Amino acid sequence: MRRVLIIEEEMLHYRVPFYAKLHDALQQRQVDLRVGYSDPPRRNLDGGNSVDLPSEYGVKVRAYRGPGQRVTFQPLVREACRADLVIVDQANRFILNQLLLPASLLGLKRVAFWGHGRCARANAVFEWYKRRTLNWVDWWFAYTRNTAEYLTAHGVPPSKITNIQNSIDTDGLRADLSSISEGELDRARKGLGIGPDARVGVFCGTLHDLKCIPLLLDAAKLIRSRIPDFHLVIIGGGNPHNGLGKHLSSNSEWIHCVGPRLGREKACLLKLGDVFLLPGAVGLAILDAFVASLPLITTDNPHHGPEIEYLASGKNGLVVTATAERYAEAVVDLLSDSQLLASMRAMAEETGRKYSIAGMVESLCNGIERCLKIG
Numbered sequence: 001m002r003r004v005l006i007i008e009e010e011m012l013h014y015r016v017p018f019y020a021k022l023h024d025a026l027q028q029r030q031v032d033l034r035v036g037y038s039d040p041p042r043r044n045l046d047g048g049n050s051v052d053l054p055s056e057y058g059v060k061v062r063a064y065r066g067p068g069q070r071v072t073f074q075p076l077v078r079e080a081c082r083a084d085l086v087i088v089d090q091a092n093r094f095i096l097n098q099l100l101l102p103a104s105l106l107g108l109k110r111v112a113f114w115g116h117g118r119c120a121r122a123n124a125v126f127e128w129y130k131r132r133t134l135n136w137v138d139w140w141f142a143y144t145r146n147t148a149e150y151l152t153a154h155g156v157p158p159s160k161i162t163n164i165q166n167s168i169d170t171d172g173l174r175a176d177l178s179s180i181s182e183g184e185l186d187r188a189r190k191g192l193g194i195g196p197d198a199r200v201g202v203f204c205g206t207l208h209d210l211k212c213i214p215l216l217l218d219a220a221k222l223i224r225s226r227i228p229d230f231h232l233v234i235i236g237g238g239n240p241h242n243g244l245g246k247h248l249s250s251n252s253e254w255i256h257c258v259g260p261r262l263g264r265e266k267a268c269l270l271k272l273g274d275v276f277l278l279p280g281a282v283g284l285a286i287l288d289a290f291v292a293s294l295p296l297i298t299t300d301n302p303h304h305g306p307e308i309e310y311l312a313s314g315k316n317g318l319v320v321t322a323t324a325e326r327y328a329e330a331v332v333d334l335l336s337d338s339q340l341l342a343s344m345r346a347m348a349e350e351t352g353r354k355y356s357i358a359g360m361v362e363s364l365c366n367g368i369e370r371c372l373k374i375g
Helices: 013-028 042-047 077-082 095-105 124-132 145-153 170-179 182-192 213-226 242-251 263-271 285-291 306-310 324-335 338-352 357-372
Strands: 002-010 031-038 058-060 085-089 111-115 139-142 161-163 200-204 231-235 255-259 275-277 296-299 317-320
Touching (some): 002 077, 002 357, 013 031, 013 357, 031 357, 077 095, 139 145, 139 357, 145 161, 145 306, 170 263, 170 285, 182 263, 200 213, 200 263, 213 231, 213 275, 213 324, 231 263, 275 285, 285 296, 285 338, 296 324, 317 324
Parallel strands (some): 002 085, 031 058, 139 161, 200 275, 275 296
């Protein structure tokens, strides 16, 4: 039986269903999966998103991190040597990558990248190095179509690229949403002090700089001034912005910071919403929004993840200029136009049905087989 090792820096909760299904699917193809990971770095400790995998295929090791957590070493060399294929995140800070890449280039070890293909936040030297090493691996598992196109434009042969259409467990979230009764929704509204006809914006994600929480809160105050019964529900943990406490202390009757929520708890809060408000970097949270039939309103932020391509501005969401005034104006206009809001909600739900863990697993399995030249 062939063996595949995938290395993650930490194990986030939304990846657990994916790895469970990937393990089962690969077993049917006579491939043994191992997933190496570590406890989260200090910057992520408050996020409430890290979990463990079953020992059947999860390999948890201690991570050794340098000053400022700019470099990370995970002692998975033995696991990598045993694997027929090692799949790693394309990130410069992982020391093990710097050992695997030359081995791949020399034909000593089959290695694949998965991820974005580029990093807009990297400095010029790091970005040059990432471009330089794009073709040092045997295979690429691109998160989205745009990622695949970027790789092709930079010399990676299309024949060794698999577009996996990065996703969350959309089927599981959809089932949770369907199971929420009107009674549960009523109790959730009353518990937060939200009236039955109030307009609700939902934010769901980690509270860190790239999510532009201060812009969100400033815009929310402007929205509230024009829609007096507007409420904002903030789902998520992490390292809160300094300004968050100040906003909550004076506006706590309509800004509800509920902390991390998973499963049906998260689904119930999403179902309270009319729109999904994420002015900062958009990643997989876009699928939380779309599966819950919520148009996503964001800005022309330079740090969006590749999943931003799932958004069609004016159809299933909006992309606006990154100012509180313009953001608030867009949200107020949408909430005030019931016909447009209904149309966008329907389109958001339709878009959400295009992405699933099942599709992602199938694509990854096919790419692994091609890379290993099985069958």
